[in-house]
Amino acid sequence: MMLLKTAWRNIGRNKRRSVLSALAIGFAFGLLVFSMALQRGSYVDMIQNTVRVHTGHLQIQQAGHFPERLLSEKLDPAGILEAVDKLPRVVGAAPRVMTAALVSKGEHTFGAAVFGIDPEREKTVSTLASVVREGAFLAPDDREGVLLGTTLAKNLGAAVGDEIVFIGQGADGSMAAGKLIVRGLFKMGMGDLDRAAMAVHLATVQKAFSMEGGVTEIAVLLDSERMRPEAEREVRAKLDGMGRKDAVVLGWPTLMPGVEQGIRVDWNSGLIMYAALVLVVGFGIANTFLMAYMERIHELGVLLALGMPPRRLSRMVYLESVLLVGLGILVGLAGGVPITYYYQVNGIDFGINEELTAKYGMSSVIHAQLEPLVFAWAGGIVLAISLAVALYPALKAARIKPVEALRHT
Amino acid sequence: MTIVETKGVTKDYREGRTDVHALRGVDLKIGEGEFIAVAGPSGSGKTTLLNIVSGLDSATAGEVRVDGEEISGMRPAALSGLRLRKIGFVFQSYNLIPVLTARENVEFTMLLQGVPAGERRKRALEMLRHVGLEGLENRRPPTLSGGQQQRVAVARAIVTRPRLVLADEPTANLDSETGAKLLDLMRELNREENMTFVFSTHDPMVMDYSRRLIRLHDGQVASDERREGEGG
Numbered sequence: 001m002m003l004l005k006t007a008w009r010n011i012g013r014n015k016r017r018s019v020l021s022a023l024a025i026g027f028a029f030g031l032l033v034f035s036m037a038l039q040r041g042s043y044v045d046m047i048q049n050t051v052r053v054h055t056g057h058l059q060i061q062q063a064g065h066f067p068e069r070l071l072s073e074k075l076d077p078a079g080i081l082e083a084v085d086k087l088p089r090v091v092g093a094a095p096r097v098m099t100a101a102l103v104s105k106g107e108h109t110f111g112a113a114v115f116g117i118d119p120e121r122e123k124t125v126s127t128l129a130s131v132v133r134e135g136a137f138l139a140p141d142d143r144e145g146v147l148l149g150t151t152l153a154k155n156l157g158a159a160v161g162d163e164i165v166f167i168g169q170g171a172d173g174s175m176a177a178g179k180l181i182v183r184g185l186f187k188m189g190m191g192d193l194d195r196a197a198m199a200v201h202l203a204t205v206q207k208a209f210s211m212e213g214g215v216t217e218i219a220v221l222l223d224s225e226r227m228r229p230e231a232e233r234e235v236r237a238k239l240d241g242m243g244r245k246d247a248v249v250l251g252w253p254t255l256m257p258g259v260e261q262g263i264r265v266d267w268n269s270g271l272i273m274y275a276a277l278v279l280v281v282g283f284g285i286a287n288t289f290l291m292a293y294m295e296r297i298h299e300l301g302v303l304l305a306l307g308m309p310p311r312r313l314s315r316m317v318y319l320e321s322v323l324l325v326g327l328g329i330l331v332g333l334a335g336g337v338p339i340t341y342y343y344q345v346n347g348i349d350f351g352i353n354e355e356l357t358a359k360y361g362m363s364s365v366i367h368a369q370l371e372p373l374v375f376a377w378a379g380g381i382v383l384a385i386s387l388a389v390a391l392y393p394a395l396k397a398a399r400i401k402p403v404e405a406l407r408h409t
Numbered sequence: 410m411t412i413v414e415t416k417g418v419t420k421d422y423r424e425g426r427t428d429v430h431a432l433r434g435v436d437l438k439i440g441e442g443e444f445i446a447v448a449g450p451s452g453s454g455k456t457t458l459l460n461i462v463s464g465l466d467s468a469t470a471g472e473v474r475v476d477g478e479e480i481s482g483m484r485p486a487a488l489s490g491l492r493l494r495k496i497g498f499v500f501q502s503y504n505l506i507p508v509l510t511a512r513e514n515v516e517f518t519m520l521l522q523g524v525p526a527g528e529r530r531k532r533a534l535e536m537l538r539h540v541g542l543e544g545l546e547n548r549r550p551p552t553l554s555g556g557q558q559q560r561v562a563v564a565r566a567i568v569t570r571p572r573l574v575l576a577d578e579p580t581a582n583l584d585s586e587t588g589a590k591l592l593d594l595m596r597e598l599n600r601e602e603n604m605t606f607v608f609s610t611h612d613p614m615v616m617d618y619s620r621r622l623i624r625l626h627d628g629q630v631a632s633d634e635r636r637e638g639e640g641g
């Protein structure tokens with residue numbers, strides 16, 4: 001207790017210097033919390049986008065369908081949609097047949113991804129309905145309609161009301177072909193989809209591609225990404241309850257490994273950058289710690305002369321630095337958390353062409369995310385570097401020669 | 410019983426190109442319960458000798474035994490332990506810890522020894538009263554006069570009742586009345602608790618109080634006389 005008191009008072013000795021170093025540590029920590037939270041927030045957006053545009057949070061597929069995605073490995077959706085709908089975390093579930101075909105109008109033929117969708121259910125899972133720019137989304141029973149990506153439509157020279165034909169290969173190897181009428185054009189704002197995707201009624205695709213009522217996936221949207229593992233277990237349990245051992249539940253990271261990897265790479269390179277930043281601050285702090293030590297060599301010599309064991313002296317010197325670091329972190333928490341929380345609630349608008357982003361159902365506003373991970377990493381980096389830096393004077397203190405220190409004035 | 414024994418102790422300092430021979434062959438035997446003044450002109454090696462006996466500094470050659478233990482080859486941690494258990498030190502320049510109050514300074518060695526807080530506090534207050542600092546217990550050293558600080562330093566050195574107290578010019582900054590009071594106190598501890606005191610000094614009063622007077626000259630023992638009578 002008295003050592004703590006001594007260390008504490010030593011910090012108070014040069015108040016200006018202590019306050020400055022606490023502020024520096026606090027600033028570094030607060031900045032890390034803020035930028036890490038924003039980074040996590042941007043992932044939330046990215047994930048939300050992936051989930052809404054592509055996969056849903058979870059998918060139920062026939063075991064063995066993924067990753068080859070053969071049409072022949074098809075899932076019988078009977079009863080599953082209704083059962084999954086009832087689960088508490090589930091916002092929506094949509095059956096799909098995802099395949100590919102050649103589409104032509106007149107002279108022009110292009111390859112395209114075919115989304116066989118249930119129009120009503122698709123609205124509860126993906127943003128497709130909201131990005132229709134011309135014409136209209138498919139009506140619930142529209143078996144002849146097709147929605148084209150804007151670029152694909154342009155390439156084909158097709159407009160709303162035009163007729164197109166498609167040709168592909170069915171689940172059983174037979175030829176799949178048909179005629180469709182363009183009902184609308186969608187613009188996701190993602191080149192790939194706008195250039196090479198089309199949406200058709202599920203029943204039409206099932207029939208043309210000999211799916212016999214089967215689907216390639218049931219996409220499930222949840223109320224939050226955070227609860228995905230729990231929801232995945234619940235869906236699994238439900239399927240088991242129905243005796244559907246043939247169905248598997250896959251999360252979006254499995255289905256879109258690129259997105260997950262992208263996030264991981266971004267986060268890790270962020271961590272390296274933060275560590276470098278804190279290292280720079282650390283050198284400044286090191287200087288402060290060292291000065292506080294040098295100024296007191298004489299006094300430390302006295303403590304040794306009084307019989308203080310060198311290791312205990314070393315601990316006392318370290319304790320001072322630890323207190324200062326702790327103080328800095330408190331300052332950082334007090335400053336960084338409210339600011340970050342403000343942007344968690346209100347979001348930060350990066351204003352990247354608001355009109356455009358709004359059109360694509362995305363948002364240019366990022367909401368910071370104060371996740372435990374953020375505190376763990378920000379705290380970890382700041383603590384590791386500042387406490388490592390504080391070791392230097394502490395270790396030096398253990399090697400002081402009493403007489404030399406006593407002569408030091 | 411011998412508490413300190415030096416045999417052929419020398420200490421050389423390198424000052425630039427030349428060697429300074431601070432001690433040149435000191436042989437001393439100090440018995441338990443002695444009350445000794447080490448006198449000698451400035452630069453004769455008094456401080457050096459005390460530093461070597463307490464293990465703060467190491468001898469260039471020779472043997473130093475404290476309470477039977479040879480300390481020349483001891484590791485710093487062991488020397489610290491030895492000082493903590495057996496030696497009280499009063500410095501020429503007080504060397505109090507500036508961030509601690511007078512009482513806390515006196516408590517500090519007891520803290521290191523692991524004396525419980527309540528006991529520590531009681532003994533520290535008692536000792537401060539003994540050295541005439543009642544009422545100043547909660548003042549910090551920079552707010553005390555030199556003489557008051559030296560009294561705190563003495564209190565800190567003797568409060569743990571160490572077997573051996575080494576004091577480097579303890580009265581140098583005190584008026585003769587305060588000096589005499591401190592010497593009386595130490596004399597009392599010497600008599601009642603058989604604590605051993607070794608002072609380095611220029612002060613005739615300290616020499617008067619001592620029962621053995623060792624004179625150093627140029628790093629050697631010039632004379633070593635026992636003085637009976639004073640105080641019995």
Ligand SMILES: Nc1ncnc2c1ncn2[C@@H]1O[C@H](COP(=O)(O)OP(=O)(O)OP(=O)(O)O)[C@@H](O)[C@H]1O
Binds near residue numbers: 422423424449450458
């Ligand atoms: N660190 C050192 N480096 C070089 N020379 C030193 C050192 N310490 C002491 N000396 C020299 O050793 C000799 C003895 O010094 P010491 O301090 O022991 O003398 P002293 O008797 O205590 O003197 P004073 O009465 O002035 O305190 C002196 O010549 C001094 O200059």
Ligand SMILES: [Mg+2]
Binds near residue numbers: 456501
């Ligand atoms: Mg001296």
